[in-house]
Amino acid sequence: MIFHCIGDSHANFFSGTDEIQPEWPAAEIRNRLPFFRSYRIGPVLAYNLCEYGTTTRGREKLENLLTRLDPGSHVMFCFGEIDCRAHIILQSQKQNRPPEAVIQEVVTRYFSVILETRKMGFQPLIWNVIPSAPTEINDRITVPPQYLFHGSCEERNRVTRLFNQTLKTLAKSAGIQFLSLFDQLFLEDGSVNQSYFSDEIHLSQKAMPLVLESLNKLFKGNGFCDSQKRYT
Numbered sequence: 001m002i003f004h005c006i007g008d009s010h011a012n013f014f015s016g017t018d019e020i021q022p023e024w025p026a027a028e029i030r031n032r033l034p035f036f037r038s039y040r041i042g043p044v045l046a047y048n049l050c051e052y053g054t055t056t057r058g059r060e061k062l063e064n065l066l067t068r069l070d071p072g073s074h075v076m077f078c079f080g081e082i083d084c085r086a087h088i089i090l091q092s093q094k095q096n097r098p099p100e101a102v103i104q105e106v107v108t109r110y111f112s113v114i115l116e117t118r119k120m121g122f123q124p125l126i127w128n129v130i131p132s133a134p135t136e137i138n139d140r141i142t143v144p145p146q147y148l149f150h151g152s153c154e155e156r157n158r159v160t161r162l163f164n165q166t167l168k169t170l171a172k173s174a175g176i177q178f179l180s181l182f183d184q185l186f187l188e189d190g191s192v193n194q195s196y197f198s199d200e201i202h203l204s205q206k207a208m209p210l211v212l213e214s215l216n217k218l219f220k221g222n223g224f225c226d227s228q229k230r231y232t
Helices: 009-015 058-066 081-095 099-119 153-174 205-218 224-231
Strands: 003-007 036-040 074-078 123-127 177-179
Touching: 003 009, 003 123, 009 036, 009 074, 009 205, 058 099, 074 099, 081 099, 081 153, 099 123, 099 153, 123 153, 153 177, 177 205
Parallel strands: 003 036, 003 074, 074 123, 123 177
Antiparallel strands: none
């Protein structure tokens, strides 16, 4: 069983290395785990994935990539972290709308693409948005950091939790698997366990055993357990 993990830079986690892999379709992408193929298609927003002609051209890249996969392939969607970290709180403030309304809009647009992918004959799986780790940079408007942030760590994680819950509800109603480590990445005091992170926003391979355990539970009896045991 192979999972084709498509998304923003968080898809790199499934390459089996903490290094950010080249953007697809670069030939030098290294996948070190036998059951994952990672495809970073750029800083594509979950909100924009349903649209053609955006600056990141995420829709076009996704469709191009899907034409190269075998029908029936497992496709894992890895989008939404940028939305939760940099945009949802900001848009809530700019539009004078509650975060819940903005999240619902983003998730609805994102999920429409996932449903379209299933209609094309693929087997979609959704990767959760991981927690936002603490950072001293809380204002993306006045400070241009390497990664964009808006809102405090606590605010971002409230948004992220609701984003995941909303997406999981839609997935469950449609019979689509939702893979989540969100709650496992916090310490008992409610703070983010930064030992699982390779930098301010990306998971390190220290979290991979948690993923394999979760996938074993989701796909027990479908071949993944055996391949994972051979790897370990």
